Amino acid sequence: MPDDLKTASGLSGVLKQQLGEAGLSDDAVDREFMSQDIWHKGDTAEFVASPNSIEQLQATVRAAHEREISLNPRGGGYSYTKGYTPDRENVGILDMSKLAEIVEINTEDMYVTVQAGVTWAQLFEALKPHNVRTPFWGPLSGIGSTIGGGLSQNNAFFGAGKYGTTGDSVLSIAVVLADGTLVRTGTAGTQNGKPFWRHYGPDLTGLFCGDAGTLGYKAEITFRLIPLPKAEETASFEFESRDACAEAMAQMMREDIACEIFGFDPNLTKVRLARASLVSDAKALSNVIRGQGSLLKGLREGAKVALAGRGFMDKVDYSLHICVEGRSATGVKEDIQVLKQIAKGLGGKEIENSIPKIIR
Structure with missing residues (x-):
């Protein structure tokens, strides 16, 4: 193939024929938007290809390979580590969002x-x-x-x-x-x-x-x-030091009980809570109520979250949050007690478990 055909613009024309107008965009706004992630802006891609079948994906990749043009695959665009942003010119974005079956x-x-x-x-x-x-x-x-x-x-x-x-x-x-x-x-x-x-x-x-x-x-x-698990329990703890919080996480992991273990430092906690709004609070509360398995339990757990609000985290240094799930409520309660004892043994103080409830 002649070198003058090995260009992104030349490939763009070929792909427009293969994918149709809806499958190929060379619009400047689209190209700029699809070339950045949540945190970084890369070089602007020459085009955005959006195949809607495996066959179209193969044809797109094959055409780019023949012309020695790089294609950066992009999913939902939630990267914050330059996962797909172009780092040079003559690059196309391969939008995978239409392969959604x-x-x-x-x-x-x-x-x-x-x-x-x-x-x-x-x-x-x-x-x-x-x-x-x-x-x-x-x-x-x-x-x-x-x-x-x-x-x-x-x-x-x-x-x-x-x-x-x-x-x-x-x-x-x-x-x-x-x-x-x-x-x-x-x-x-x-x-x-x-x-x-x-x-x-x-x-x-x-x-x-x-x-x-x-x-x-x-x-x-x-x-x-x-x-799907038949039962789940969540718990949250406050620690005065990062080392104690990290040690609690390590010991809990060795027990192979918790399905999620995560922590926040003071700065991250402030940022997270400051970002939230009244609307997001209402949606989160609704999710807690609907996710408890029964209306009575949902209302009870929802009331706890509502009463706690956000203020319970105001003076928390390092927070640790866990979730345990299993086949029976009895077994899950026994398992979470093991983890609570680990936290207590390292100076952890149990606090309202609104965060893991809402995240789930």
Whole structure:
């Protein structure tokens, strides 16, 4: 191919034919917006390509490869670490948000397959009627961040205390390589195979977990499923020193009980609480009430949160928050008592557990 055709503008024209007007934007406002994350602004991309199928994704990547043009994959745009922002000219943004189909929910073999542009919230809500979820079930930004982006960063939060980061719940990945070839890992890569098992030969699945999108473009991800927990308990503690708070977290992790353990330092606490609004308070309270399993318990827990308000954190130095879940209320209560004793033994003082309730 002549060098004068190996340009981003030349590729843009080709992709507009392949993807249609809705699948390719060279508008200056779109390009600038899609070239920045929450914290950083990169060089402005030459175009934004938005494939809506795996076949379109392959064709886009193949065309870019032939012209030696880089494509930076972008999910929900919730990165704050330059996860996809261009660092030079002649780069295109590969917008993955239109690959947003939940491909299969299999409650017999206990797996779910989704396209990379599905959000964590979308997946959780789709699985809820089946009374299942993924072991790790999303970061704090999961209401808008995508599963493909999360797996590329191997992020952590909900469920990570017990089940590990995103990659630890993955069974298979369908990846488009730099030349447009589609590769499926695990048993999904066999002829007529189903993605029920990860370790089929070398662990190629792990190769693409936490790769920041550098080794291939994730098209589909398969997670294993677990039953939704029957009960959960939360607790919060105040510590006077960072060392005591950190030691409590470490000891709690060794018990392998909590599904989430997280802490705030004084500065972060002030920032978080200052950002919130009356509207967000009302929404959070509504979520607490609806998430308690019964109306009576929901009203009771909601009343506790409302009475505590935000003032209970005013004089807190270092705060530690935990969530325990399980098959029975009795078992969960026993488990959380173990963690409460650890906190107490290190000088922790139990405070109102509004924060883990609301976050959940």
